[in-house]
Amino acid sequence: MLSQQTIDIVKSTVPALEAHGKEITTKFYEKLFENHPELLNVFNHANQKKGRQQTALANTVLAAAKHIDELEVLLPAVKQIGSKHRSLAVKPEHYPIVGENLLAAIKDVLGDAATDEILNAWAEAYGEIANVFIGIEKEMYKEAETQQGGWKDFASFTVKRKEKESSMVTSFYFVRTDEKELPTFKPGQYISVRVKPEGEEYTMIRQYSLSDAPGQNHYRISVKREASTPEGKVSNYLHDFVKEGDIVEITAPAGDFVLDSEKTSPVTLIGGGVGVTPLMSMLKTIASQQPNRDTTFIQAAESAEVQAFKDEIQQTVEAMESARSFTFLSSGPVQEDKRIRLGRIDENALKAILYPVEGDFYICGPAPFMRAMSDHLKALGAKEEQIHYEFFGPALPLGDVQPL
Template identity: 55%
Template sequence: MNQHEIDIVKSTAPVLAQYGEQITTCFYRNLFEAHPELLNVFNRTNQRTGRQQTALANTVYAAAQHIDQLHVLVPVVKQIAHKHRSIGVKAEHYPIVGEFLLGAIKEVLGDSATDDILAAWKKAYGDIADIFISVEKEMYEQAEGAKGGWSDYKPFVVAKKVKESSDVYSFYLKPVDQNPLPTFLPGQYVSVRVQVPSEEFMSIRQYSLSDFGDQSYYRITVKREVNVAEGEVSAYLHDHVEVGNEIEMSAPAGDFVLEQSEEHPVVLISGGVGITPTMPMLKKSIEEHRDITFIHAVRTKEQHIFKDELQELFAKYPFSYHVAYSDGDVDADRTYDQKAGRIIRDDLQKWCKNPEASFYICGSPLFMEEMIKSLKAIGVKSESIHFEAFTPKMSVAVTE
């Protein structure tokens, strides 16, 4: 882009911030009317709740702010690109998205969106799309080129289904073609694609790989969502997918992963089903003889998934293990450290002996926000804190 185009994009960024969600809502409505086949790729629940519209609006605003220094966006680009590769976004989708995004800007802003403004934004979108296409092309090639790897989706059969609690099941999945599975990094996830009988289009959800060490299967652990509108896939998996059934799955993806420095101490903090990516991180850290602190928050002892599995690991290996039961009823039969109530700053101060450790957090947005705030209050540096959320990311975080 030339300087004049850059100036136009940056000067109009506040306008797009003001009308961002109106523009993205208009964009998605028009896009799906013209290309309903894309509903096989996009998460319709995130559309209904407005999360996707908000995330896209924030991404567009962040891109506009940094259009003359796009390298600042690289961490966020990689996060989003992992999601895109996992669900099957392809290079040919970008021109379609660009056309309808520009059309939505024009529709919402009317005469205020002059030809010069639209031309500048078209150029900006093209530059940003090229970055995504390039990064995602490399990710597709890596996924397919890995030993046992594949591109897009392939069928897996349910080898075992285990009830972890009243609202959580684990599914042990093996490839139908019986090829060896590629290794993955602890913390990564897969996309599961199913045809829910009540839905016209395919449904895709992303689930962390919750086990580590045996490459003959992948394990995902799925909590039934209370909200029926948001939980159509989890309900389908719980109620209708049994041993011997097949589902489609993409290759592992994601950058919320355990760092490769084997001697570095780690603190793994999870809330509820957020324990799923920290379980493989724990097992890998044990394998590497790291200094480990494992902290888990859960409402009741009955909802504490992997409880027996963790007890067995704790009995065999030296790591610090703490559980907080927010309902106040601790489990008297267990030997790990327990507390009644929620995790507070003083707990983290007591349990996290080394503020120079790397901290990995997964749970609800509110839980992660509270943990991050408390960790910073006890002196943990921002660059030492890593977290994962499975709702669309707020890309304005790059400006922090």
């Protein structure tokens, strides 16, 4: 338990963290990788270069300072972050390293304002916060390893099949190299894939949503080819160099953006671009387990050429009793099909399809797309608890994202 004095000191740093949080976390990562370059084998280099990881950590540190006397308030966020940590094989021994470099970054940025009293209070608080993460992640590791077919950290998988879904998206079907059974997963979860492209000094890890229903003899991910930038290194490597029969390393499924399969109320799945991937797992699960459930699938794509899973969605929906699908394309040409529309998904379009809004809404896609969909749904009467969404990469408060 932290003393009241420590709590008061940590809370007193909130204004400084609000003003300099990202500067501190940027300095932190510089120090971390300078002192421990081996951790570049764990962290996503692209998120570092884009600044998303720094922003996400700054938000987490600020929230911890505000709620240092009621850390239970942070448990949902801790579980979400812990799930990502487990999928990346972040271990307890990494936390002291992070703490040491975070305190050094606070001192560097705040200078004389970071007194010994403040640094000592933050060292004590960080230890308390780290123990919360370590405890939750310990249970996650145990669950991943002891479940039926589970394993520890990374396991070797063979690429059984590679299938083009559109001009930009390719699906990869993975099977266990040791031929052991696969553990099940919750529709919406992701796996981490670790590769080492030729010429790269460090291994690279990316998290990809599983795009097929659980219960198969394979895991399927569907990867969009990105531009030739740091964030596209792994996707381009998978598209251009990984072939059927190759071996990659994968962690057990993780993530808390999952379909509530216990509910029977209406469900709407709204995907933008490659954000459709976890929704495919949800759709196919509903089709196999709740084929009578009222289901609406809405997909946004730049054009028909880049639209993924068009036939698979149509076949799945047509096999269900109360399901329908709609596609919005940013550019034409558009077929003569009432399910396909030209333009963005706006409030009026959603109203025409969904009003009155009922049940749960699962959204995935670029952050501005998710913000816009969330705003539209709320304008139509949806409550916060009805709306669920998934960030690809470090999570940010959706309210901080500029909508489309």
